[in-house]
Amino acid sequence: MTNHSQEPLVKATGIVKKFGGFTALNNVELVIHPGERLGLIGPNGSGKSTLVNCISGMLKIDGGSVSLRGEDISSLSPHERVHAGIARSFQIPKPFKSMTVLENIKVVINFSGNLRADAGENRSIDEKAFAIVQSVGLQNKADAISAGLTQVELRKLELARAMSANPQLLIADEALAGLSGAEVDEILELIMGMKQKGISVLMIEHIMSAVMQFSERLMVLVAGTKVADGNPQDVINNPEVIKAYLGE
Numbered sequence: 001m002t003n004h005s006q007e008p009l010v011k012a013t014g015i016v017k018k019f020g021g022f023t024a025l026n027n028v029e030l031v032i033h034p035g036e037r038l039g040l041i042g043p044n045g046s047g048k049s050t051l052v053n054c055i056s057g058m059l060k061i062d063g064g065s066v067s068l069r070g071e072d073i074s075s076l077s078p079h080e081r082v083h084a085g086i087a088r089s090f091q092i093p094k095p096f097k098s099m100t101v102l103e104n105i106k107v108v109i110n111f112s113g114n115l116r117a118d119a120g121e122n123r124s125i126d127e128k129a130f131a132i133v134q135s136v137g138l139q140n141k142a143d144a145i146s147a148g149l150t151q152v153e154l155r156k157l158e159l160a161r162a163m164s165a166n167p168q169l170l171i172a173d174e175a176l177a178g179l180s181g182a183e184v185d186e187i188l189e190l191i192m193g194m195k196q197k198g199i200s201v202l203m204i205e206h207i208m209s210a211v212m213q214f215s216e217r218l219m220v221l222v223a224g225t226k227v228a229d230g231n232p233q234d235v236i237n238n239p240e241v242i243k244a245y246l247g248e
């Protein structure tokens with residue numbers, strides 16, 4: 001079990017997000033502890049992507065605050081939040097199709113300032129990039145042009161790119177969508193392995209078997225409101241959660 005006595009990594013309080021007159025998030029609370037695996041589910045359009053966009057800074061909030069290790073980051077840009085330790089693969093520029101796998105990783109290492117962060121480590125950017133490529137099992141494709149990668153290889157590249165920013169929080173929004181059963185297992189294993197690196201993961205996913213395997217804690221959004229947050233088994237047996245899914 002995760003040790004919850006320590007300070008949360010991320011704490012979002014009273015998050016409100018409006019699109020015109022429509023309230024997409026209504027006073028949502030979210031806490032992520034260091035190294036924790038948090039699952040986020042909810043019917044289509046319930047505000048899951050909007051919430052993670054508010055955490056990563058892609059969207060400006062209309063109310064509430066977001067803090068990282070106790071510091072208010074509500075006014076930081078997405079780029080500044082990457083530097084601070086929040087990696088959402090979409091917010092890092094998309095892979096350059098004409099570049100090799102290794103070159104794509106090097107771009108993110110430079111973009112995120114990750115190389116400077118451990119200059120004392122004495123590793124060249126090439127060594128560092130190759131180690132990251134290896135950690136997602138793409139070592140045989142290191143010099144391959146990204147445009148030629150299969151879908152599952154592209155997901156691995158996305159994860160490698162997120163890792164290149166040296167994050168404390170990885171946000172995975174439907175990283176498993178469109179993959180075959182065996183591929184789902186492969187990518188899920190990589191995402192679950194982040195814990196060994198001390199990285200917290202917030203995963204949005206519709207495949208319930210993957211959600212239940214992944215989540216140490218599960219949070220449910222329905223129409224922009226949090227309706228459940230806790231032990232995954234308890235949460236999926238919660239009558240309000242069952243009603244939200246059956247009523248879809």
Ligand SMILES: Nc1ncnc2c1ncn2[C@@H]1O[C@H](COP(=O)(O)OP(=O)(O)OP(=O)(O)O)[C@@H](O)[C@H]1O
Nearest residue numbers: 019020022024042043044045046047048049050051
């Ligand atoms: N940029 C935007 N402008 C206007 N409305 C938006 C915008 N982004 C999201 N919405 C609306 O906010 C609501 C929440 O959308 P969001 O994408 O967060 O849902 P979601 O839970 O991620 O759904 P899904 O499971 O389909 O990915 C939806 O009604 C959506 O139409």
Ligand SMILES: [Mg+2]
Nearest residue numbers: 048049050173
């Ligand atoms: Mg979404």
